[in-house]
Amino acid sequence: MLAAIPRTFPLADCGVEIGVAPKSVLVEHATVWTASERGILNDADLLVKDGKIVAIGNNLRSTLLGGLGDTMVIDGTGLHVTPGLIDCHSHTGIDGGVNESTQNVTAEVRIADVLDPEDINWYRQLAGGLTVANQLHGSSNPIGGQNSVVKLRWGENSSAFPLQGAIPGIKFALGENVVRSKNRYPGSRLGVETLIRDRFQSAREWRAAQVKYAALLPDERARMMPPQPDYELQTLAEILEGKRIVHCHSYRQDEIAMLIHVADDFKFQIGTFQHVLEGYKIADEIARHGAGASGFSDWWAYKMEVMDAIPWNGQMLWKAGVVTSFNSDSDELARRLNTEAAKAVRYGGVPREEAIKFVTLNPAKQLRIDSKCGSLEPGKDADFVIWSADPLSVYACCMQTWVDGVRRFDMSADQMMRERDAKTRTAIIALATSEWGKSGGGSDGGGGKGRRGKRGAVPGVQDSDTPPVDDVNVSQGARSGTPLLARMRLNQRDRLMEMVRSGIDPAAIRPGECGCNQMDSWDAIFEITGGEGGVR
Amino acid sequence: MMNNRKSWFVASVVVTITVNATARQSSEIPAPKQQTQMVLRHVDVRPCTPGAKPIPNGWVVFDKGCIVALGAEPIGLGVASANAMEIDAPGHVLTPGLWASATTLGLIETAQVEATDDTSEFGDFHPEIKASTATNPDSDLPPVARNAGILMAHVFPVSGVVGGHASAMRLDGWTIMDRTVNAEAGMIVHWPMMEPVQSRWQSKSFDEQRKDRDKAIAAIDRFFDAAEAYLRARAADPGGAKDARYESLRGVIEKREPVLLDANWPGQIEASVLWAIRRGYRPVVVGGLGAPEMIPLLKANGVPVIVRGINRMPLRESDGVSAVFEVPAKLANAGLNFSIASGDEPAHERSLPSQCGRAVGHGLDVNQALECVTRVPAELAGVGAHYGTVAPGMSATLVLWSGDPFEITTVVRRAWVDGREVDLNDRQTRMHNKYLEKELQRAPADPVIDAPVPVFPASVTKDPHP
Known part of the structure; x- marks a missing residue:
């Protein structure tokens, strides 16, 4: 059995x-949203070979020397094709806790160490057209852990998920979340700044000591203690050297300005401000510094620091010249980032061909993977999505999602x-x-002893990471259930x-x-x- | 935002709204009672009455807060009065005001600031509380929802087992008296989980969980037994002592008020509905993600469902990736009566239209989807005789959309509650306008103003890392 x-x-x-990984794929007669300078092409073809995009244009069938051969042909009549969607703020597939909240600085911990390739949410998100995710540490500490940029290679093990070539990153966080802890410095936005400055200063001095030691003659080295390895300061030194970028959870304009000033002083460039809800108040300053902005499209009012958030935020940052993306920060929302992009059209009138970039090319730029992903251009990875309708429309359904020329989701399969x-x-x-x-x-x-206590062990029994609101306990004594x-x-x-x-x-x-x-x-x-x- | 010109063209809508928004930085002002008859011409009317088709090129007349007549163009001579104000809005869509159902709009401002949270009360049994009591008329949240066409709300308190009265509210008006339409619009009962849960947050064994569940159900029964006994005693001896808690269940026991059974899982739905039927109450299932698995029961007993949000994960790993998106279509195909709520935070009620659109993308009929957020929720809130459709005699609670109401890119152009025009500004448009002003003042960037302020420690800036 x-x-x-x-x-x-x-x-x-x-x-x-x-x-399903055919050698070549040809999508014909589709509306192709290139997320490149070519914009949106009507009745266009997309040709993929060996996991890469070969061409986008008309009548590509005729360019195939030797005919179609074993090319998989997809009739895209009436359908839309976009690049694979990219989520610049994900906590999906992080097994065993998103936060290491015991200290205010945890630069040494790595999300990549707890990457779970079996999380069903990867598959659910593929079913919404997502192909790349920036797995971030949580926001409980001003300096959090190291991120992990992955492709959704569902069906592979964890070593296949990391996206080679993405710049290493780290999560920083400001504002209410990091000062919430009652028994730990910092307790205010004021302390957040001094803490971050202090750690960067230490990292700089630690690295200088290392460099100095390395420059010594062998017999001089033999006479002194080498600088101690320090995974925390090493990580921060990588930021100062431009080898690692900061993805900083931020809400209010003053804290955003603060971190920009810290970065200016320490001569590094911030990768992205995450959430960046008041970014619109200070868009010119973010643009001047050159940081990206990766926000919620329209969340607000859940905390005091987010009362001033407005859905025009994305458009105002974009207009100021900031590379802007919309992210999910949610296993569920990551399944429908396409319609998040529509909110850039609704609030501020971003052109549709630019709005799609909020969830494709712009996050790719922010993760420094835009030479490989984020748009449909020859030479790039064959990450693409086939939609039943205009992807900015609420009526659109994701029909197929391809990652590196491999079909990872198909509605009928x-x-x-x-x-x-x-x-x-x-x-x-x-x-x-x-x-x-x-x-x-x-x-x-x-009871609770199944596969990581999370799912699978007892089929059909509810699994959930959060207590259901419906679960109520009544303390009064009682009969054992109704007769019914x-x-x-x-x-x-x-x-x-x-x-x-x-x-x-x-x-x-x-x-x-x-x-x-x-x-x-x-x-x-x-x-x-x-x-x-x-x-x- | 009344306009004095007799004929008012949609081409000027954008300009008018922008000018108004900048000019009026104060909070939104509720309009006085409708003074002038209004005529909407050349609009795509969606009546939302049962079985009614859209009128692609239609007209609607409303006066003194109520709809007078509607029909297809051309409008007959003399239908509208001579001094009526006319809005010609080709390409626009007119619908009844949308309903936010099973929402906490007005009861809470900032989710993580406890002082702003009136959604919950102590104890398991507090049927006597009413949502309408504390729906703050000056909350900043409802005006944001109005910009998604949501003009009415079925507001739910969220705590306890027998949790209190939901209330039907207008999202416009000076006071809670102005806003309340039906203070006792359903008694909330949070039904316990029927199946034991295996999860890292649940430390209790399956047996312990089952015992808790059985205790909880027995306690609910005992409470209603006592209330019924109390009402019998009161009937026998009207001079006896009054009990506010039991008194508040009179509507439920006399079948005037439905029980709003909070139940998502099939087991909860089954057990709670059977419970309500056995007791002779009028059940409405709220949540309802598992309702497609309980169709025979719901259908046989005519139990309506409030589907509380489809932007959510499937109940189980084994459910299809689109299982929740497909719930409304499955209920529709089975002929069930159901409405759609956003299931979102009250600040995010504006996701409601797009959730309807997603349900349509997954098989729900587009006209039925609109009824799910207009007529049906109005009926379930007990005010279907006055709200929820565009029909003669109904309240002129209307939304004029720039296009398809469900598409995210569509904008609400104008809105009326009981014929009173709604001010479509909100906290967010105010902040937007404020910082547009900064953009104007600062362009091009001023190098002096934008220069970084001097920072501590000074040595850092002098001694950059090589």
Whole structure:
């Protein structure tokens, strides 16, 4: 029976069995949003070979010497093609905590160390056209951890995700979040500045000592202690040397100005201001310094420091000459960044061909990957998305997402995969209720001990990183449930087990058939199969 | 923003609005009662009455706060009075004012500043509280929502198990008296999770969770048992002592007021709806992401659903990537009565139209989608007789859009609540205008003003790193 379970990676929902990676792909007669100087091309073709874009133009079929051969041809009539979308502020696929909040400076920690390639949200975001994400550390400390820029190579392991060539980065944070801790310096925006200056000064002196030591003659070196390695100061020294860029969580204009002044004094350029909600108040200064701006399109009012946020922020920064992008900061929003770009049109009238760059070319520039990604131009990586309609329209659905010429999401393949997964679930449950049940094995202890306690271990049982608001506990003593519910539970278990044993997928069982619902069904199964602490 | 000219062309809308916004930096002023009859001409009218088709080239007359008549162009002679103010708006769309359902608009200003938060009350059972009591008329949030065409709100308190009365509110008016349409527009019941949860935040075993759940359900039952007993006792002895908590459940027990069952998961929906039916109440499911799995139950009992947001993750990993986007279409195909709420923070209610659009992109009929944020929510808030459609005799609560109401790029041009024109400025337009002024003053950049201020420590600037 185990043979019926396909060997996918991840070995879970939407796992990949065999990737779709044709040698060449030709999309014909589509509306192509190049995010380049060529703007939006009507009735155009896109030709991809060996994972790279070869050409964009008309009648590319005729340029193929030797005919189509094994080229995969996609009829793009009525469809739209954009570059793969890029999220410059993501916390997706970070396993084991986004924040290291015990200290005010944690430059030594690295998001890349906890990259989870099996997070289902990668796949969900591919289904929204996302191809690149800037995985950032959280905002609990003024100087946070090192970032990780990845391509959404769903179906590969964690070593395949990092985007080679992206400049290393680090998360900084200002404002309310970093001064929230009651027992740790800094406690105000004033202290944030002095802390950051102090650490940069130390990093500079540490590096100078290293350089000095390296320049010594061997016998001089032998007579003295070498400077101690310091992963924190080394990381900060890389910023001063221009080898690493700062992505700084920021809200109010004064804190943005402060960090610009610090950077000016220490002679480095800030990579991006993240969120940058009051960036519009100081857009000229950000433009002068040369930092990028990566913001929410229109979030506001959730904190005191964000009461002045306005949705025109992106357009005003863009108009001032700042490289501007819209990001998600959310596993969910990252699935629909295309319509975030539409808000640059709504608020301030950014032209559509420029607005699409807010989620493609501009974040690519901010991550210094624009020579590879961010626009549809010959020589660049074949990261592209096929949409059912104008990508700035709320009616548009993502039909296919390609990363490096590999099809990582396809609407119709997705449907087949879902049917496959439903069968897999049935097979596993049948197995669990027959062999494991008889032998007394197969119990994993249940409750919280599954794969990272997060998902997968007990299929169908709700998984969530945040407590559901619906979960209420009432302290008063009580009867053990209403008679109605007791009866429901009793009936459902008998009926359900009968159906599962006859090979029916519990997911397919509907109310009316067994008088219960899917979730309660799972519940019943695990009571019987020992999903929670032993076989009964 | 009344205009004195008799004929008023849309071509001048942008100019008029901009001038007004800059001229008036104060907060938004509620307009007086409608004085002049209004006629909207050559507009794409979306009546939102059951089964009604859009009128692509239509007209609407409203007077004294109510809609007088509507139809397809040309308008008949004498339908509008001679001194009516006319707005000719070809290419524009006219809809009823949208509803923000299951929202906390007005109850909270800044989510993380506790002093601004009136969404929650102590204890598990506080049915006596009413949302209308503290919907701050001068909150900065509703005017922002109005700029997305949201003119009405079904406001929910969010705490407790039996959580209090939701209220139907206008998002325009000087006082809570002006704004309240129906103070007791449903009793909120937060139904417990039926299935145990396995997650890193949940330390309790499955058995403990089940025991908690059963206790919670028993407590709900006990509470309503007591309320019913109290009402019987009061009927028998009207002179007896009054209990505000039990008294506030009178509407629910007498079936005048629905129970708003907060339930997303199929198990919650099933158990809560069966509970309400057994007790003889009128259930409305709020949340409802799992409703597609409970269609026979909901349909057989005519239970409406408020789908609280589709910009959210699927309930389970095994659900399709678009599972939530498809919920409205699935409910529609099954013939269920449902509305759509944003499910977003009150500051972000403006995502509502685009969420409807996304539901349309995933199979929902476009006209039905509009009814889901106009007529249906008005009915579920108990004020469907006056709000939610463009029909003769209904309140002239209307939005004039620059185009497709669901597209993000569309702008609200004008809006009326009970015939009173709404000031479409808000805190955000004020900040925008303020800093446009800075752009004007500072262009081109002034090297003196923009130079970095001297900073500590001085040695840093003198001794740059080599």
